[in-house]
Amino acid sequence: MADVTNAPKIKTADETGSGMDSREAGRRRRASVTAEERRYLRRKAVADKVWPFFRAVILIGLGFVIMYPLIYMISCAFRDRADMSDPTVMWIPRHYTLKVIAETIDAMDYWKTLGNTLFLNIGCSLVQVFSCALTGYGFARFRFRGSRLLFGVVIMMILVPTQVISLPLYTQFRYFGIKGLFSLNLIDSRLTMYLPAMTANGIRAGLMIYIFRQFFKGMPRELEDAAYIDGCGPFRTFVRVMLPNASAALLTVFLFSVVWYWNDYYVSSTFFTDTRTIALMLTNLDNELKMNLFDDPTVQISPRDQIVWKEAGCLLSIAPVLIMYVFLQKHFTEGIERSGIVG
Incomplete structure (x- = not known):
């Protein structure tokens, strides 16, 4: 067996290259x-x-x-x-209680109101996502006469606030129909929210169309060419090929739509007087509290005492959205990155 003690010592890289150890090289560099x-x-x-x-x-x-x-x-x-x-109470309550939450739930008729809001919110969001995706795909892939002008109208939908067109919309839904043939009053009907969503004119629809247009423009045309070779038409190609590959953009726009419809007060208050939503009940929480807790709409409640009920109402109103975001946070973040909203 060879003598290990007499084996030659392997030099480091510093010693091999310059003939000195690393400590000496560091000293010379300093x-x-x-x-x-x-x-x-x-x-x-x-x-x-x-x-x-x-x-x-x-x-x-x-x-x-x-x-x-x-x-x-x-x-x-x-x-x-x-x-x-109590001036000594800042963040941590001295007396914990669930009474305020229970009173607010009763005043808002929370569970029934939540059901109405979900029916209106989820339905309009699903319909609007499909209509905006179809419109955005048309702007991204097809060139036709007046396409630039129509896309300019889409940009105006983003810039022009809803308050500007609220009065014409109210008149349109109040006397909906063809003049001289028939006229319907759609006020207090859910159709006032569903019809604009079905025609890609709902809440923030212009931004959704723009997001879909940018997303579909970034997809390869080879997917559509292969579908056309297999005998698919434009609409079937959109449904069978493009939509399944646009899941990230669909989820992102759907979540945006849910949040905007959930927080909407102005449009709902314009078209509804009987239908209750979370946003409308939260706005009228002061009157509802007076009627449910004191049976007197004229009773005076100090602003400081109202804070606990109003904060409880705000917490109840955002709780479903927070729960939804907790479960869909990963997909929401990925959708924003892939849909072209940032970057």
């Missing part, structure tokens, strides 16, 4: 550094140690600013009204 370079290295070392601290402070501060409304909402929703007049 000796050759100029005074300006030393000052730069010292500043860099200080910045590397201080920047993580400032970054943490900035992130914590921004996180607190963003989370402050939700934290305050939860704090007020589960405290007794007496705690609102």
